[in-house]
Structure formats: C-alpha cells, structure tokens
Amino acid sequence: MLTVKTWAIHRDPKVWDDLTSFKPEGFEGLMEGGHQAYYYKFVPFGLGQQACPGAGLANRVMSLALAALIQCFEWERISEENTDMSEGTGIT
Numbered sequence: 308m309l310t311v312k313t314w315a316i317h318r319d320p321k322v323w324d325d326l327t328s329f330k331p332e333g334f335e336g337l338m339e340g341g342h343q344a345y346y347y348k349f350v351p352f353g354l355g356q357q358a359c360p361g362a363g364l365a366n367r368v369m370s371l372a373l374a375a376l377i378q379c380f381e382w383e384r385i386s387e388e389n390t391d392m393s394e395g396t397g398i399t
C-alpha cells in the first residue's frame with residue numbers, strides 16, 4: 308500500500324512560507340494551473356485510490372455552508388484572547 312504524507316507536504320518550507328502564521332492569502336492562486344497543480348501542493352482530501360470521493364461535493368458546498376453559518380447566527384468572541392490554534396492530539 309502506498310500512503311501519501313500529507314502532513315509533510317503541508318509543512319514543506321520549500322512550498323509554504325511562514326508555516327505557523329495565520330495567512331489566508333497564502334492560499335490565493337492555489338487553483339491556478341488546474342486540478343493537478345492544486346493537488347500536489349495542498350491535499351486536504353488525500354491522493355490516489357484512497358482519496359476522498361466527496362471532494363467534488365465538499366468543494367462545491369463549502370462556501371455555501373460557511374455563508375449560511377455566518378448569516379444565520381450572531382457570532383461573538385468568547386474572550387479578547389486569541390484562540391490557541393496550535394496542534395494537538397485527538398480526532399477531528
């Protein structure tokens with residue numbers, strides 16, 4: 308069996324700058340160059356035979372789901388402190 312090391316790909320300093328900072332703009336232009344270019348750099352759905360079969364659906368409904376959450380609820384911060392986004396163990 309061949310497994311793809313997504314953890315290492317997503318943390319490759321040759322591909323990603325300043326890995327531990329929150330920089331959404333780092334994802335801009337990710338889709339340029341077509342499907343293949345996107346998948347080699349950023350592989351949230353895995354790769355190969357075991358890759359997520361729901362990727363197409365997820366990509367299409369993600370912005371709708373997020374927009375619905377933003378529109379339907381009143382959001383507020385629970386404290387003035389920044390959320391700790393550091394890695395931990397557990398199940399997503």
Ligand code: HEM
Pocket residue numbers: 351352353354356357358359360361362364365
């Ligand atoms: C943001 C949304 C999603 C993400 C990030 C995601 C990510 C993943 C990942 C990383 C895998 C494992 C790939 C591997 O083992 O290499 C996977 C597997 C799978 N996903 Fe998703 N997924 C998402 C949404 C969905 C949706 C919407 C469906 C179905 C409607 C789905 C169905 C599946 C199934 C059935 C597998 C198992 C595939 C297999 O083992 O053959 N996923 N997904």
